[in-house]
Amino acid sequence: MAALLNDYATKLQNRLQPERESHQKLxxxxxxxxxxxxxxxxxxxxxxxxxxxxxxxxVDCELDLLDPLNFDCACPHDGFCRHLMALFFFxxxxxxxxxxxxxxxxxxxxxxxxxxxxxxxxxxLEKKKPETTGQTISMWLDDFHTAFEEINVKDExxxxxxxxxxxxxxxxxxxxxxxxxxxxxxxxxYELFKYLxxxxxxxxxxxSAALMQFLAGEAEEAANRLSSAALxxxxxxxxxxxxxxxxxxxxxxxxxxxxxxxxxxxxxxxxLKKENWRKEEEARxxxxxxxxxxxxxxxxxxxxxxxxxxxxxxxxxxTALFFLGxxxxxxxxxxxxxxxxxxxxxxxxxxxxxxxxxxxxIPRLLESCxxxxxxxxxxxxxxxxxxxxxxxxxxxxxxxxLYRAFLPVSAPKYGDVLFSSARYKEWAELQTLTGHTPxxxxxxxxxQVAKQAPEAxxxxxxxxxxxxxxxxxxxxxxxxxxxxxxxxxxxxxxxxEERWYAFFDEIKERTKRxxxxxxxxxxxxxxxxxxx
Numbered sequence: 001m002a003a004l005l006n007d008y009a010t011k012l013q014n015r016l017q018p019e020r021e022s023h024q025k026l027x028x029x030x031x032x033x034x035x036x037x038x039x040x041x042x043x044x045x046x047x048x049x050x051x052x053x054x055x056x057x058x059v060d061c062e063l064d065l066l067d068p069l070n071f072d073c074a075c076p077h078d079g080f081c082r083h084l085m086a087l088f089f090f091x092x093x094x095x096x097x098x099x100x101x102x103x104x105x106x107x108x109x110x111x112x113x114x115x116x117x118x119x120x121x122x123x124x125l126e127k128k129k130p131e132t133t134g135q136t137i138s139m140w141l142d143d144f145h146t147a148f149e150e151i152n153v154k155d156e157x158x159x160x161x162x163x164x165x166x167x168x169x170x171x172x173x174x175x176x177x178x179x180x181x182x183x184x185x186x187x188x189x190y191e192l193f194k195y196l197x198x199x200x201x202x203x204x205x206x207x208s209a210a211l212m213q214f215l216a217g218e219a220e221e222a223a224n225r226l227s228s229a230a231l232x233x234x235x236x237x238x239x240x241x242x243x244x245x246x247x248x249x250x251x252x253x254x255x256x257x258x259x260x261x262x263x264x265x266x267x268x269x270x271x272l273k274k275e276n277w278r279k280e281e282e283a284r285x286x287x288x289x290x291x292x293x294x295x296x297x298x299x300x301x302x303x304x305x306x307x308x309x310x311x312x313x314x315x316x317x318x319t320a321l322f323f324l325g326x327x328x329x330x331x332x333x334x335x336x337x338x339x340x341x342x343x344x345x346x347x348x349x350x351x352x353x354x355x356x357x358x359x360x361x362i363p364r365l366l367e368s369c370x371x372x373x374x375x376x377x378x379x380x381x382x383x384x385x386x387x388x389x390x391x392x393x394x395x396x397x398x399x400x401x402l403y404r405a406f407l408p409v410s411a412p413k414y415g416d417v418l419f420s421s422a423r424y425k426e427w428a429e430l431q432t433l434t435g436h437t438p439x440x441x442x443x444x445x446x447x448q449v450a451k452q453a454p455e456a457x458x459x460x461x462x463x464x465x466x467x468x469x470x471x472x473x474x475x476x477x478x479x480x481x482x483x484x485x486x487x488x489x490x491x492x493x494x495x496x497e498e499r500w501y502a503f504f505d506e507i508k509e510r511t512k513r514x515x516x517x518x519x520x521x522x523x524x525x526x527x528x529x530x531x532x
Contacts, residue, residue: 001044002095004065009092011068013105020135027102030085034098039090049091053083061087069147069169079172135180135234137187137241144170144191151195156205159196163211167192167218183238186222186271189215193263194248200255212259219263223270243272243281250285250306258336261305265340268313275314282310301332312341317350321357328361333368335361336378339385351386352395355402362405375409382406383413392417408434419445424453428460437464438483454490461487465507469517477517481524488526 016023033039033053042051049063055075061083064070073083089098147170152162170188193215200208231239249264268278285307292299304323311320327334338358345351369375391399396417403414411434418427428449431441438446438460449456461483468480484504491500504526511517 004047005049005091006096008063008065008068008088009096009101012088013101015068016105017139018106019139026080026082026085027105029082030089031098031102033082033086034089034093039086042087042091049087051087051090053086055083059083063087069166069172137238140184140187141191144188145195148192148195151199153199153203156203156207159199159205160208160211163192163196164214167215179232182222182225183235186219186226187238189219189222190242190245190263190267193219193259197252197254197256197260201253204255206255209256209259212256213262216259216263216266220266220270223266227270227273239271242267243277246272246281247284250303251288251300252302253300254302257302257305260302261309261337262340264306265309268309269344278310278313282307282314282316285310299330301327301330305334305337309341312344315350317353321353324357333361333365335365339382342382342385346387346390351391352398355386355391355395355398359398359401359405362402366406366409372409375406379406379409388413422452424449424456428456432459432463436460437467438486439464439479450486450490454493458487458490461490462503469507469511469514472514474516474520477514477520480517481520481526484521484526485524 016027018024033055038054040052040054042049044050047064047066049065051061053059053061059074061074062072063084071080071084073081075081075083089101092098092101147166150162151166152158167188170192171185193212196208196211196215199205246264246267249260249267252260254260268281272278272281285303289299289304289307304327308320308323308327311317311323324334324338335358338354338361341354342351345354365378366375369378388399400414400417403410403417407414411430415427415430418424418430438457446457464483465480465487468476468483484507487503488500491497508518508521
């Protein structure tokens with residue numbers, strides 16, 4: 001126990017940074033709780049140290065003495081808290097000097113003696129003058145890359161689990177101030193994304209797309225929080241880091257191209273909003289792309305997509321659409337990236353131009369999908385990025401082009417448009433094209449079409465009869481008879497009985513050896529009624 005606790009004490013000193021005000025407060029408040037004798041019921045179970053701390057309300061705490069990043073406390077604080085600190089001091093004091101631990105920890109700082117900054121409880125309530133946090137991007141990067149050493153980078157299937165756990169611990173352990181939290185989370189997700197990007201490229205790991213998407217999503221959530229308020233001047237060095245460092249995303253080779261472009265897009269859309277910054281980055285990428293073209297080199301699809309996004313943000317749609325067309329012509333599936341741009345636009349002329357450019361690219365993209373599930377997933381993502389209702393009101397023809405491009409997975413959406421527009425012939429043709437039979441369609445819709453445009457249903461019922469007869473079982477024959485009755489009624493309504501007789505004669509001749517089917521026809525009064 002003593003050896004474990006001493007080793008834990010050293011690890012904790014390395015994790016906590018005396019230069020950081022939030023860590024100073026953490027140690028101060030933990031000392032106050034410990035000195036007020038508010039820790040009790042300490043117990044040790046293997047590697048775990050457990051106890052209770054009587055704060056405003058009593059809380060249960062647990063420390064993993066082998067891993068400072070593994071802890072648990074019943075309080076609502078999101079991270080390593082004062083109760084865990086107090087529990088550590090209580091256990092450590094049994095065989096060591098808490099005073100010496102604090103003094104040794106503070107020696108790592110050049111800001112003076114921590115003990116002088118430890119205040120009484122009443123002092124903590126006094127109004128403080130504004131002061132800097134002492135946080136720097138280099139401090140954060142050191143924290144991140146030290147933690148990354150714990151990730152299992154040798155096993156592709158354990159990489160996801162260990163990386164997520166390290167990210168969780170990173171975002172929980174450091175109790176940064178509330179306004180700094182989203183920036184810290186963004187930086188942690190960004191650095192881990194780049195680190196894993198390098199690991200996967202080096203080792204040829206192709207199964208981490210979900211992990212990369214998770215990190216991009218975490219980063220976007222944090223960036224959205226940052227973009228919703230004015231950023232303090234203290235953030236400027238961190239923003240400058242992102243501004244300079246994003247070129248690593250644009251300039252690198254990548255196994256996970258979609259996720260990398262998405263991360264780059266998010267940073268420049270949500271965080272790096274100054275127009276002169278965007279112009280500088282666009283000019284840099286343009287120069288590199290043109291130099292590659294002049295040298296006859298193969299263009300990096302990733303870099304061109306990043307350039308297109310900058311052109312898009314700057315409103316240079318002619319440039320963006322030109323390069324999109326060039327990439328599409330070269331075989332790149334550029335349509336998959338376009339929904340990200342749609343999210344920035346409304347149902348206006350700009351959106352219409354980009355959707356029009358995407359339409360001819362979509363069928364080839366769908367062909368590359370492995371199954372209908374993947375095709376439907378992409379279609380859902382695509383349509384979540386646009387306002388279908390607004391587009392229907394303003395650009396219905398364009399919306400229909402989109403639906404046709406996504407066929408057959410868009411058949412329900414396209415069918416609703418055709419039906420609501422009373423374009424029943426096209427609607428029925430769509431049902432036939434997508435392999436639907438009358439049994440797959442709502443009864444109310446069939447009845448409405450039968451009243452208003454019965455001839456539109458003829459191909460649908462003809463095809464259904466053929467399918468049912470071909471299945472060669474009694475239940476299918478009964479369906480075929482029901483569909484034949486529908487056909488007979490439609491032909492009579494159109495005064496085309498001769499066509500019905502010709503068709504039924506052909507059916508009777510073709511199925512003369514199928515006694516079960518002929519029996520069902522007699523039961524349905526088809527043969528007797530017609531005198532055949």
